[in-house]
Amino acid sequence: xxxxxxxxxxxxxxxxxxIAIGSAIxxxxxxxxxxVGALADPLVLALVTAVFATVRLEGLRELRRxxxxxxxxxxxxxxxxxxxxxxxxxxxxxxAIRLGVLTYCLAPCTDWFLGxxxxxxxxxxxxxxxxxLQMLIQLALYPAWLAVFSGxxxxxxxxxxxPALLTWFVLPAAIGLGIGLVARxxxxxxxxxxxxAGVDRAVPVIIALLVVALFAGNVGTILAEPSAFALVLxxxxxxxxxxxxxxxxxxxxxxxxxxxxxxxxITTSARNAPLMIGLTSIALPDQPLVVAAIVLGMLIEFxxxxxxxxxxxxxxxxxxxxxxxxxxx
Numbered sequence: 143x144x145x146x147x148x149x150x151x152x153x154x155x156x157x158x159x160x161i162a163i164g165s166a167i168x169x170x171x172x173x174x175x176x177x178v179g180a181l182a183d184p185l186v187l188a189l190v191t192a193v194f195a196t197v198r199l200e201g202l203r204e205l206r207r208x209x210x211x212x213x214x215x216x217x218x219x220x221x222x223x224x225x226x227x228x229x230x231x232x233x234x235x236x237x238a239i240r241l242g243v244l245t246y247c248l249a250p251c252t253d254w255f256l257g258x259x260x261x262x263x264x265x266x267x268x269x270x271x272x273x274x275l276q277m278l279i280q281l282a283l284y285p286a287w288l289a290v291f292s293g294x295x296x297x298x299x300x301x302x303x304x305p306a307l308l309t310w311f312v313l314p315a316a317i318g319l320g321i322g323l324v325a326r327x328x329x330x331x332x333x334x335x336x337x338x339a340g341v342d343r344a345v346p347v348i349i350a351l352l353v354v355a356l357f358a359g360n361v362g363t364i365l366a367e368p369s370a371f372a373l374v375l376x377x378x379x380x381x382x383x384x385x386x387x388x389x390x391x392x393x394x395x396x397x398x399x400x401x402x403x404x405x406x407x408i409t410t411s412a413r414n415a416p417l418m419i420g421l422t423s424i425a426l427p428d429q430p431l432v433v434a435a436i437v438l439g440m441l442i443e444f445x446x447x448x449x450x451x452x453x454x455x456x457x458x459x460x461x462x463x464x465x466x467x468x469x470x471x
Contacts, residue, residue, distance in 0.1 A: 153346040154444050157437060160350040164357025165365065172362075179359015182423060185352040187314045189420045192348055194318030195325075195341045196253065197277060198270070211268045211402050212275065218392060218410050219250040220279055226384050228291075230377050236370045242435025243374055244291050245422055247381055249280045251412030253342065258412065258447050262454035264404030272409060280414065284421060310424040349416055353437055356423070360430030367431075374435050378442045385410050386450070404454045412447055415440045 168175030227247035234240040252273045259269045325334045357364060389410050393403040418436050426432055 153349075154441060156346055156350040157353060157440060160353035161357055161437070164354040165361045167354070168358040168361030169365075175358040175361065179355050182352060182355040182359065183310075185348060185355055186310065186420045186423050189345070189348045189352060189416060190311055190314040191318040191321070192341050192345050193253070193416055193420070194315045195322040196338050197274060197319060197322065211265065211398070211405065212272055214392065214396060214398075215268075215272055215406055215409050216275060216279065218388065218406070219276060220283070222388060223250075223385070223410065224248055224287075226388070227381060230381050230384070233377055234370065234373055236367060236431065238429050238431035239367070239370050239374060239435045241291055241429075242422070242432035243377055243381075243439065245287070245418050245432065246378070246413055246415060246436045246439040248283070248287055249414035249418050250276045250409055251414045252277045252417070253345070253414075255408050255412035255447075258451050259405050259408045262404040262408060262451045263401060264408060264454070265399075265401040266405070268402070269405050269409065276409075277414075277417075280417075284425075288425060311421060345416055349419065352419060352423070356430060356433055356437075360434075363430050364434045371434070371438060374438045375442055378439045379446075382411055382442065382446045407450060407454060408447065411443075411450060413439065413443055415443070 164175075164178070167178055227244055231240045231243050231247075234243060250272075256266055256269050256273070260266050322338070325337050329337065386407065389403075389407040392398075393406055398406060415436055419433055422429075422433050422436065
């Protein structure tokens with residue numbers, strides 16, 4: 143089984159390979175690229191179903207025991223991050239690419255950040271409680287963010303995006319939640335855990351296949367502005383640097399314990415690219431540049447989280463103990 147650090151490396155390799163394969167198919171054989179591109183819709187359904195099959199809504203019950211840290215983390219993710227992301231994306235010249243980076247930055251991760259939090263000796267109890275909370279908030283805000291940042295009239299976004307999201311997102315999400323619930327209630331714990339782990343490992347593969355389809359069907363449009371995509375990598379890097387500094391300042395201001403500090407740092411850096419790729423492919427089907435920008439953000443995110451984990455673990459070893467730390471497995 144891949145460790146939490148091996149998985150991002152493998153995912154990065156998968157994404158780079160998917161971009162290369164999709165671009166090659168669409169560039170060399172446009173007709174084949176169009177056929178491969180048509181697979182994007184069923185892959186989106188599979189991705190949304192798989193993502194939600196591993197979500198545990200029962201984690202919301204834990205919020206009573208860790209409400210202070212959860213409020214701080216959610217406040218940074220949903221109040222501070224939009225300001226930082228909006229300011230940095232002003233550096234991008236293309237509106238569609240700017241929207242893609244904004245979409246990527248605005249959604250906090252709800253899955254692999256827990257693995258990095260555990261490696262950094264962070265508070266995974268609060269992290270688990272944050273998963274359903276942040277998932278629900280970002281889903282509720284997504285149509286609003288789209289209306290605000292896309293430049294389209296709010297009524298137009300609602301008319302076009304909401305029906306598509308209900309059909310192509312709510313249904314597979316409900317199926318995914320149902321599969322996860324049934325597996326945990328009916329199957330023995332060991333088998334249920336194996337099924338969940340298998341679905342979790344399948345998510346990067348489904349993303350890679352979706353990237354192949356998106357690039358194969360839209361390679362001409364996507365590669366028309368290579369300099370703009372180079373800027374995407376720079377802006378995402380600046381976003382992560384800014385969030386590191388903000389996390390350090392917030393941790394000092396609220397005198398967070400080391401395990402709380404680690405969770406805050408990881409959850410305000412890790413982004414929910416898989417869900418945003420699925421949602422955006424549904425809501426904006428004629429905007430391949432938006433989805434391409436989200437994919438590029440993932441390529442920066444994984445190395446960044448690996449470095450963060452190393453820094454947090456080293457800081458924990460070097461810092462003297464200042465009080466009891468609560469770390470859940």
